[in-house]
Structures are given as structure tokens and as C-alpha cells.
Amino acid sequence: MSSSPYKWGVVLIACMAIFIIVLDSSAMNVAISTLVVELNTSLSVIQSIIALYALIIASFMLLGSKIQDILGRRKTFLIGLIIYASGTITATLSINAGMLLLGWAVLEGIGAAMILPATTTLVGASYKGKDKVTAFGIWGGIAAVGAAVGPIVGGVFTTYLSWRLVFGSELVFVVIILLFRHYLTESKPTLKWKDLDIVGALLSIVSLILIVLGILLLTKPQNWEYVSVLIGSGAVLFVVFLWWERRRIKKGMEPLSDISLLKNRVFGLGNLNSVIQQIPLAGFLFIIPVFLQQVTKLSAFDTGLALLPASITILVFSLIGAKLSSSLESKYIIMVGFLIAAGGTYILGGVFNINTQIIDLVPGTVVFGVGVGLLLSQLTNITMSAAGDDQETDASGLLNCFKNLGYSLGTALIGVLLLLGIFGGLTSGIETAGVASNMSTQEIQEGLIGYVEKMQTGTPSIPPELVPYSAQIIDSSISSAMKQTFTVLSLILLLGFITSIFLPSKKKAG
Template structure:
């Protein structure tokens, strides 16, 4: 392989995107092990997964703008080093706090510098059909990283150690450094004094407050803070948009060119990226929770259950890129949303205490077909709306909202599941006929905490109720899964509806 190798840039981009998306899906199947080894709860692990995507989203605009100050290649490599430091920290974690620092914060900041640089490097390295193919491959590998992650995580967690999920990423980091000569540097167009510090503050804080507010819904004692966090975050985000517009009108360099959002293709493309990420993130979080809590599968079997969907996502990502050369990308999107919605609808009817892994495969495969089509189109379609001079801002905004969607998906769908469980436990307790009103609340809290610990240890409830605990929790989770997947179907139908308004534009380049 020499410097003239046509797909060298895509090779590097694919290795980078693979390790960034691998973490969340790979570690989802290790939830039970993480809860036990780090002495934590499902909600905290859910929070770490959501915060990982949130940190990426929050720092994405800053990471994108740094390209204009340092250059794309230098920004990419600097982000890679920060990411590697986070990977080492996560590998050596001895508690949830250390995992949060390494995985969510350091890896998140590193990824926020890598992702926009990767998008613009790929976008600027290819044209025409090669550009469509490059983004299709890139999107497909992103899908594989998210979807194959469960089987990778399952193998490591069950037979070796979950820590190797993070440790193995250092091999990819080394590979990227070896092949870095394929990357071309861009000339810096800004200086540090041009950086919009106020915009950085407003964008980071607003997004963090909104997602934290959603995560606080998992515990009733925190509900009084939810409206304050989400409300203040929303106000700060509106202020951010106003501040960006003000800087643009005054001839100053904004953190991001928000005028792109007025472009119909870019705005709707970004919206559909967010809508697509929410069910994908929710799916990858709650399916392993069900499989490990109710069907009592280990990490490997959990990953094995998701493997057919993983393969289908890869195949359909590649097919979708080919399909867009024959029909308008808009219609590929519409088909993708519709098929994914059918998949979640099928899944909404299969959850009960007797559900086995094979019962889930038909629905997950149909869902995977739809997601594969979506991932093959969304990045290229959205980026096609940006001119050459807007690619940096466009990639920053797009990746910011995509990761915000993933973070919100993990938070919203996880919260919806936990709230459904929290509310449903009361009926399960009453069905035993062994409690009175004076002890019901204590039993409810004891069962919920037992569920939060992935049914490990002994539930803190009256001894006569202990034999009923697994059945009560399993029945409640099954019911909650049915409700949650119905909501996922509605979200995907919303994506189908919004994609109707995307301008028809065959093979956008």
C-alpha cells in the first residue's frame, strides 16, 4: 500500500469512527458485570453511556472550530491522543467515577475533536460518486461499530474481561498513527483570539443541562430538579443561537454558522439524524437490560442475540449506498424509517417472562434493515447541503446533533423503561396479596433497588416476598418493554413523516 492508495483516508476514518461508536454498544452487554464489579447501578451505567455521547455533542462545535485554528490533521491527531488517554483510564477503572472520567469525559472530548475532522477530511478528499461511496462506507462502519459491539463486548466480558473492550481500542489507535500519512493538512484560517468563548460556554452548558435533566427522571426524589435543568438548558441554547446570529451580523467569527440550519436540506437532514439516533441508542441499551434481567443471558449470549441485526445493518448500509445511485436518497430514507418502525412494532409484541433469545431475532433483523438504509444516506445527504467553505461548520453541527440524539436516546428510552418499571411494580406487589399499605412503599423501593442492581445480591424486602421478587420484576420489565417499543415505533414514524419534506435531489454531491 502506497501514498496513492485511493481509499487511504476512508481507512483511517473508518478505524476512528469504529472505536468511537464501539464503546457504548459493546459495554451495554456488560451492564450486569459492571454493576457488580464497580458496585454501582443500572441507572449510573445508563448515565455514563448517555454522558459519553453528551460530552461528544457538547464539545463538538468547539472541536469543529479548532480545525480552523490548528488544521484538520493536527486536530484529528490531538483528539486521538486525548481519546487514548481516556481509553487507558477506562481500562484501569476501579469504580464508576473512574469509568466516568476515562470513558465519558476524556474519550468524549477526544471524540469531539476526531469526529468533525474525520467528516471534513472525507468530504474534502472525494468528489462525485466516490464521495457518496466514501460516506456510505464510513456510515456503514459506524453502524457496524454500534451493532457488532455487543458480540465483541460479550466475548470479552464473558470469557476474558470487559476492560479489554477499551484496551483493544489502543490497537486501532496505533493503526491510525501508522497510516496517518494519508491525511492531508488544511491551512488554518483562524487564530485563537477569534474563538467564540461565550458561544462555547453557552453551547456546552445548555446541552449538558438538558440531558442531565432527562437523566434525573430515573429517580422520583430528583424530579423537582428536572424542570429547572431542562428549562434553563433550553433558555441557554436559545441564547446560544441568538449570540451566534449576533456575531454573524456584526461580522465576527461565530462558533458555528447556524445559518446552515435555515437550509431546508441541511435542517431536515440534521433533524432526521437526531430522530434516527434516538431509537438506535434506546434499542442498544434496553434490549441487553431485558436479556440479562429477564432471560438471564450472559454477556456473550446477549451479544449473540444482536448479531443478526449487526450483520443486516452492515449489509443494508452498503446496499443503501448502491440503492441511492438508482433512486432519490430521500426515498431510501423514507423506506428506512418505515422498515425500522415495523421492526420495533414487531418487537413490541414479543416481550414476556417466557421470551427466549430466538423470539427477538425477527424483529431485530427488520429493525436492522431500516437502520442500515438510514445510516447509509443521512451523513452524505445532510452534508450535500453545505458549500466547500461551510464543510467545517456543517460537520460540527451535524455531529453535535447526532450525538445529542444518541445521548437523548439512551437517556429518554432508558428513563421511559425505568419509569414504566417503577410504576408497574406496585401492581406486581399487590398481586401477591402478602402486603399491606404500611409496607408497600418500602417493598416497592426494595424491589426497584434490586432491579437497579440487575437482580444481584438479595432484595431488601420481607422474607416471605423474596421468592416472588424475580417474577414481579421480570413481569414488570416485560410490560415496560412492550410500552417502550411502541414509543420507539412512533418516533420512527415521526422520522418517516419529516423525511417527506426533504427536497428531492437525486445523488446529492
């Protein structure tokens, strides 16, 4: 491969695959209002679909990683790509939210869970020495670029063409990958289907889905009675999954994943910090567009433009952070990253009101981007460094599983906190307005919540005399809820700082 003029064929294919997967995670957040209107759905439903896309990837990641050992990495990659392509077609042609859920969250999610681990092993097996370092650098850089340009790509397509083209354009990449699939090398299967840990796969998938669904149900008070059941059941099943995997390892049977890795202090804390870092990032990318499109009435393109400073800063400082690691310990860069990101969310918490403009967000989003960029540059490397060569596949599967779980939890948890904050703010807003009406405060509140769920499109189901006050009541409630939610984001990032203190230094780790 190294002597071929096309020696970078494998990494270019891997980069195209990772690019379209990452693009989905960030491009569609700016299209929330358009999706609500065109698919006749609600904000909570779109939030659920975004969260479930990352959740399905996380839930099926360990299974997708293990299937490589049965089918071979090339075949696993190509099957995942076909499933992903069927998802993009379904999402492109969606006529309702259910179809978008099936195409984007389910089919694309399962496809991505097979593609992501395979790209890691394909790149790792195709290069040696400096070429390997370069290949993984390119691969990681393209993933960062995909996340950075996602909001602008989504904004351009949604505002000037159609959000469907975000998905439709991905088929071009799929076709190119299939045309150049001969560059991909196959690996010899080391397991048979009978060796697959089906019970472990089911336990891991069901447990994670129950936990996130429980959080998503918090948006509606009438569903709160089911929340503790779902989250509790999910937590119990996850503990059972860990016990089951440990039992299989002790018996000398093939586990779904080598969870003994989690006992390693660096690997365990690295994954914990990855989850903590992903929660504010996902929450930030979800609630900022909700605020901008509801309160400041920005288009999808302008929303993407507002997120651009953060995107560029994250990309630049992930590259700077990688250079810094040659002179500074990763542990300290991670600690500083959490503190700077927390400073960014603290600054942002003070800028939200009904008169907020894009320019007001720039200082906070840039500071946040610096912190997140530094974190992204270190967490993968420090976590993977704890795994031996024979554990790389399992380590990569677990890390990607936890990272996507963090992203899903961020969209679900932070989105729920925002909606609950809005819900609480509406009550005092209605009472302050003091307009007499034949509807109770609760009925008016429900009408306004329904209007928020529709991204303030159409007409609110409230008395006509209250309609002139509705926008101000809602916008004030959203602004107040944004401040509270960003306070929570700051606390989560400070928690990350505290947990990163316990990462061993190089001297101790060595």
C-alpha cells in the same frame, strides 16, 4: 497521494479512528450487568455514563470542528487521539463508576469530538473525484461495521476475558495510528485563538448537558423537582446560543458554527430526522440488553448474539440503501425506512414476557434493522448535500453534533421510560402477590427498585417471605414496561415518517 502505492493511508487511519469511537457506543451495552457488579454501581449510573459519552461528543463537536481552523486538521486529530487514549487507559483501569465516567464519557468523549470532524476533513482533502467517493464509502462502511460488531466484541470480552479489554484493545489502534501519522496532511490555520467564539462554545456545551441531565434525573421521583429547572434552563441557553451565533454572523465575526445552514429546509429537516432516527436506535441498544440480562438471565456474549441479527441487517441495508439511491429519491427511501423501522418496533412490542427467548426477538429486530439501515444510508448524504463546499466543515460539525445528541437523548429518554414503567408495574405486582409483611408497599417497592438497579444481583432489601415472589414480580414488570416503551419507539419513528414528508423532492430542491 494518488500516485503513491499507499494512497489509501489517510482513509485507513481515519477508519481505525472512527472504528474505535463507534465501537464504544455499542460494545459496552451488553456489559451492563457485569459493570454494575464489578464497579458496585447501579443500572441508572451505567445508563448515565452511556448517555453522557454521546452527549460529551455532541456538546464538544462544534468546538472540536472549529479548533481545526486554529491548529490545523492534523494537529487537532492527533491531540484528540492523545486525549482519547488517556480516556481509554483511565476506563481500562477503572475501580469505580466515577473513574469510568471520567475515562469513558469525559476524556474519550472530548477526544472523539476532536477526532471525528478532523477525519472528515482529512479524507475530504486527501482525495479527488472517484477516489474521494470511494474513500468516504470505505469510511462510512467501517463506521457501520464498528457499530455492527460492537455487541459481539463486547460480549466475547465481557463473558470470556474482561470488559476492560474493550477499552484496552483500543490502545492497539491508537499506537498503529501514531506510527503511521506521517500519512496525515496538515492544513494551514485560518483563524487565531482570539477569533474563537468562547461564549458560543460554553453556551452550546452547557445547554445540551443541562437538557440531557434533566431527562436522566427522571429515573428517581425525589429528583423530579429539579427536572423542569434543568431542561428549561438548557432550552433557554440553547435559544441564547442560536441568538449569539446569529449576532456574531451579522457583525462579521467568526461564529462557532454557521447556524444559517439550519435555515436551509433540507439541512434543517435532515438534522431533525437524524435526531429522530438515533433516539430509537440508542434506546433499542440499551433496553434490549437490560431485558435479556435481567429477565432471561443471558450472559453478555448471548446478549451480543441476540443483537447480531439487527446489527447485520443494519449493515447490509445501509449498503443496499446506498445502491437504491441511484434509482429512487432519498426522500422516499427515508420515508419507507421510518415506516419499516416502526413496523419492527411494533412487532417487538408484542414479544416480551417472562418466557421470551432470543429466537422470539429475531423477526422484529430484523425488520427494525432493515428500516434503520435504509435511514442510515440516506440521512447523511441528503443533509450534507444542502451545504456548499465552503460550508462543509460547519455542516459536518452540526450534523455530527445532532446525531450524537439524538443517541444521547435516546439512551436517556428511552432508558428512563423503561425504568418508570418498571416502577409503576412493581406496585400492582406487590399488591397482587398479597403477602402480608411488616413493610409498607412503598418500602417494598423501593427495595425491589434497588434490586432492579443492581440488575437483580445480590439479595433484595425486602421481607424474606416476599423474596420467592420478587423475581416474578420484577420480570413481569420489566416485560410490561418493555411493551409500553416499544410502543413509544414506534410513535417516535412514525413522527420521523411525518417529518420526512416535508423534505423537498429533487425537482423542488433543485
